[in-house]
Amino acid sequence: MSLFPLFLKLTGRSCVVIGAGQLAESKIESLRAADASVTVIAPRVNERISGMAEAGEISLQRRPYQTGDLDGAFLVVAATDDPAVNRAVFAEATAGGVLCNAVDDPPFCDFYFPSVVRRGDLQIAISTAGxxxxxxxxxxKELNAQLPLDLGEWLANLGNLRREVVAAEPLNQSRRLILHELAQRQVCAYDQCPSRLLAREHARTNPLPAEKV
Known part of the structure; x- marks a missing residue:
C-alpha cells in the first residue's frame, strides 16, 4: 500500500473524536495544535480531556457514539476501547466521505497520525504505514536529539528574509539560486545579519530593470 504524504490545513475545520481516554488524548492534542475545531464524544472522560473542555479548547459531549455524529465533520478519530464501535464509526465515515482514523486498527484507517518532530513551523513527520x-x-527521538532547539526561530527569520528577496527579485533562476544559498547560511533577526547583507548585495548588483513609462 502506497501512502500519499501531505500536511493538511485544519484551522477551523470540524474534527470529531469518538472516545476520551488515553488513546484519544494525544490525537486531540495534535488536532488542537493544528487549530482544528474539535468535538469529543464519549460517556467516560479522562482528567486531561475534561480539563481541555473546561478550558474551552474542545467541545465535549458525555454520551456514547451514535449514527449521525459525523454529519458535517471533515475527519474523525475513532479512539474507543471497543473495536465494534470504532468500526461502526469507520463505516459511517466511509459512507459520508469523512476521513477516518481508527486508533491501532490500520485496516480501518484512511490516514495515520505520524510521529512528529517540531521546531516552530518546521515539522518532520514519520510514518511506518501502521x-x-x-x-x-x-x-x-533520534531526530529530535539531532536538531537544534532554536531551529524554529531560525526558520522564521529565514522566512522573513525570503520575503525580502521575493519582493526585490523577479521569479528567475537567479532568485532560485540566492534562496538556496541563503538556506545554507545562518540567518538571524538583526539588520546586519550576514545572510541579509548577502541578499541586499545580490539585489544591488542585480537590479531590476527600470519600468517603461
Missing amino acids: NSPALAQQLR
Whole structure:
C-alpha cells in the first residue's frame, strides 16, 4: 500500500473524536495544535480531556457514539476501547466521505497520525504505514536529539528574509539560486545579519530593470 504524504490545513475545520481516554488524548492534542475545531464524544472522560473542555479548547459531549455524529465533520478519530464501535464509526465515515482514523486498527484507517518532530513551523513527520508505531517514535527521538532547539526561530527569520528577496527579485533562476544559498547560511533577526547583507548585495548588483513609462 502506497501512502500519499501531505500536511493538511485544519484551522477551523470540524474534527470529531469518538472516545476520551488515553488513546484519544494525544490525537486531540495534535488536532488542537493544528487549530482544528474539535468535538469529543464519549460517556467516560479522562482528567486531561475534561480539563481541555473546561478550558474551552474542545467541545465535549458525555454520551456514547451514535449514527449521525459525523454529519458535517471533515475527519474523525475513532479512539474507543471497543473495536465494534470504532468500526461502526469507520463505516459511517466511509459512507459520508469523512476521513477516518481508527486508533491501532490500520485496516480501518484512511490516514495515520505520524510521529512528529517540531521546531516552530518546521515539522518532520514519520510514518511506518501502521507497521511499527514504536519504530516511528524511536526515529522521532533520534531526530529530535539531532536538531537544534532554536531551529524554529531560525526558520522564521529565514522566512522573513525570503520575503525580502521575493519582493526585490523577479521569479528567475537567479532568485532560485540566492534562496538556496541563503538556506545554507545562518540567518538571524538583526539588520546586519550576514545572510541579509548577502541578499541586499545580490539585489544591488542585480537590479531590476527600470519600468517603461
